[in-house]
Amino acid sequence: MKYLSEYRDPEMVEAFLKEIHHITTRPWTLMEICGGQTHSLVKNGILNMLPANITMVHGPGCPVCVTSVSVIDEAIFLAEQPHVIFCSFGDMLRVPGSKKSLLECKASGADIRILYSPLEAVQLAKNNPDKQIVFFAVGFETTAPSNALSVVQAAKLELNNYSILASHVLVPPAMEAILSDTNNTINAFLAAGHVCTIMGMEEYEPVAEKYKCPIVITGFEPVDLLQGILMAVKQLEKGEHKVENQYTRYVQREGNRMAVDIINSVFAVNDRVWRGIGTIPNSGYEVNEQYKNYNARIKFNIDIEKAMENKDCISGDIMKGLKKPKQCPNFGAKCKPEHPLGAPMVSSEGACAAYYQYAGINHV
Amino acid sequence: MDEKITVQMSCPMPKFDFDVITLGHGSGGLLTHRLLQSGVFNLFSNDLLDQQHDGASFELNGKIAFSTDSYVISPIFFPGGNIGDVAVNGTVNDLAMCGAEAKYLSLGFIVEEGFAMNEFWKVLVSIKTAAEKANVKIVTGDTKVVEKGKGDKLFINTSGIGIVHTNAFIHHRNIEAGDAIIISGNIAAHGIAIMSLREGLTFETSIQSDTTNLNHTVLALVSKYGKDIRFLRDPTRGGLASVLNEVAELTQLGFHIDQKLIPVQEQVESACEMLGLDPLYVANEGLFVAIVKKESAGAFLNDLQKDCNGIHAAIIGEVLADNGGKVILKSRIGGRRVVNYLTGEQLPRIC
The missing domain is CATH 3.90.650.10 (PurM-like C-terminal domain)
Structure with missing residues (x-):
């Protein structure tokens, strides 16, 4: 069962755990960037297997969690326009906007479709010339190439009924925002393997150097995560701060040039508001001037009031690693997956949802 | 579990007047009558159903289990079965979970106007085959047709009555x-x-x-x-x-x-x-x-x-x-x- 069992091998897990326990002499705080990694750590029960002096904090790498309320409001605005078919990845639907979520919007009659690929949205546009198809282009650098490709494809097909609502976010600026915070406690990062599959390793080197912080590009399976943690702890114990690659089966130093080229042909870097964190300069992608006809913000002339975040949600502190979900007074009480106050409780990758779903065990 | 039931060729589709279900098929008039005669009564024929009464009357001995379920699957045909199989098996299984052998089922259809007659027939034949396999009789039923857009092709409700095994103590x-x-x-x-x-x-x-x-x-x-x-x-x-x-x-x-x-x-x-x-x-x-x-x-x-x-x-x-x-x-x-x-x-x- 290739890629389903090898990296979940209990013997390898045991061996890595043993070595981590063996070499750890001091307390270290590591942040895994990606929500997929958070989920795997919690789902496989890894957090309880690590030495007590290793603390894992859960980073901002869940695109659902960091998408701001006002972008959700923009999505809802578009979905409610006549003749629009609004297409999205599944887990964006439950995220609360300032008044409602896309799921509630769908229940009230908006035509909202869950898709797995933006290219399916282009196909929808081709098949429905009397409808406007809008794709909610969210995600980190990982999903940017396919979203960009959908725009290139639509242009090639001369479709004038396709556009995207881009809300892409970039990892390195977020890492810098966390590291430069005066309250920062993070000693090392596990960088997101899939983001680096696209972008490569080089852009992390100045960050590691500037903040003297080890960065290990890490995969998502139990064996990957434990090996990544081991590599990071080894560096910390030796006082090193290199960029290392655990996820060698996918990540190459230069990344995927073809994917990066297509990103650069469609998107321009811009400032982006991160839910709970605020504006981080140069931390997002927006559709560039050349493809502005495919930018839903321009096409539909979106001009809605910018909504405020819910004050009861401490998602910013959670995503910067300053607080754990259980330290939030609303966790599990006012804020549950069925009534989320903020996005980290919504997405299956969100730190709060992961804790709510999988933690809470009494050890016997 | 490996034996899969497919549409039996021994049940050729009867000649209906229409290729699709129309509102008239749910009106209670002649179209309903014709659909029921050839599509339901002939196909599911048994001593209780054949009485064509408003309800079925029968005697049962022992402790009774009673269960109901509605089936709203999309798509209605899928690899390994269709909504008809699931509508029978689902209720039969709910009764089995009570330790009861299913005896009698009711069968209610809500059909969306425009649903293809041959697809409806395929579902009916699957219901017949599944009921025979489970050894359960369909003894009463109902068909309603809703306007196009007010349903999703076909919804089915089945209720079932079964006799609880004397050795069952399931709680x-x-x-x-x-x-x-x-x-x-x-x-x-x-x-x-x-x-x-x-x-x-x-x-x-x-x-x-x-x-x-x-x-x-x-x-x-x-x-x-x-x-x-x-x-x-x-x-x-x-x-x-x-x-x-x-x-x-x-x-x-x-x-x-x-x-x-x-x-x-x-x-x-x-x-x-x-x-x-x-x-x-x-x-x-x-x-x-x-x-x-x-x-x-x-x-x-x-x-x-x-x-x-x-x-x-x-x-x-x-x-x-x-x-x-x-x-x-x-x-x-x-x-x-x-x-x-x-x-x-x-x-x-x-x-």
Whole structure:
């Protein structure tokens, strides 16, 4: 069962755990960037297997969690326009906007479709010339190439009924925002393997150097995560701060040039508001001037009031690693997956949802 | 479970006046009469239905179980079956989970105007075949037609009456710490078979729904193991995780399961990984969970594995006093976590 069992091998897990326990002499705080990694750590029960002096904090790498309320409001605005078919990845639907979520919007009659690929949205546009198809282009650098490709494809097909609502976010600026915070406690990062599959390793080197912080590009399976943690702890114990690659089966130093080229042909870097964190300069992608006809913000002339975040949600502190979900007074009480106050409780990758779903065990 | 029922060629479609169902077919007039005569009464003919009365009257001896379910599957045809199979098997199985042998079913249709007559016929034939296999009679029914856009092709409701086996003592109150948790086969096949056809999710697969009737399998076990079978439940919507959570909440005992013991077909597991879904929450249609007294669990499993509906059955965990009210999963790598109820639908992840 290739890629389903090898990296979940209990013997390898045991061996890595043993070595981590063996070499750890001091307390270290590591942040895994990606929500997929958070989920795997919690789902496989890894957090309880690590030495007590290793603390894992859960980073901002869940695109659902960091998408701001006002972008959700923009999505809802578009979905409610006549003749629009609004297409999205599944887990964006439950995220609360300032008044409602896309799921509630769908229940009230908006035509909202869950898709797995933006290219399916282009196909929808081709098949429905009397409808406007809008794709909610969210995600980190990982999903940017396919979203960009959908725009290139639509242009090639001369479709004038396709556009995207881009809300892409970039990892390195977020890492810098966390590291430069005066309250920062993070000693090392596990960088997101899939983001680096696209972008490569080089852009992390100045960050590691500037903040003297080890960065290990890490995969998502139990064996990957434990090996990544081991590599990071080894560096910390030796006082090193290199960029290392655990996820060698996918990540190459230069990344995927073809994917990066297509990103650069469609998107321009811009400032982006991160839910709970605020504006981080140069931390997002927006559709560039050349493809502005495919930018839903321009096409539909979106001009809605910018909504405020819910004050009861401490998602910013959670995503910067300053607080754990259980330290939030609303966790599990006012804020549950069925009534989320903020996005980290919504997405299956969100730190709060992961804790709510999988933690809470009494050890016997 | 491997024997799959396909549309029997011995039931040629009768000649209807229309290619599609029209509002007139639900009007109670001549069109309704014709549809019922050739589509229902002739096909499902039995002594009670043949009376063509407003309801069926009959005598039953013993303790009775009564269950109802509505079926709103989309798409209605899927690999391994269709809405008709599920509508019969679902209610038959609900009765089986009470330790009851299904005897009589009611059959209610809500059809959307414009639904193709030949598709309706295919569903009817599947219902007939599934009912024969489960040895249950359809004795009363109803057909309504709603305007185009007010339904989704075809909705079916079935209610069933069955006689509870005299050896059955199935109640969550009977569950004790130490009992074994048994699943009758590979999980998550039905949900993935359906999902493989939905718009936006289409992928190539040979995964088939596991829909089947479990009454013969379950009743044989109930007859032999009696009180040692504490509890039975079919993990349909919400999957294995939801059933275990329900019973954990009811009993306030801890339900401890081991991921490496839970049977899942490799293809289904791969599809779940690809779609970002957890097989524990994916629907099944031909499975049951049994909570069995520890001392009888081995023999129960042995017998179950000899049945065509239990070839892949496995003991997947045990009931313990600790972590009362919770379902605890030991992951493949030995870590432990809580398995909660699902909130709403499982939504596919971004990346």
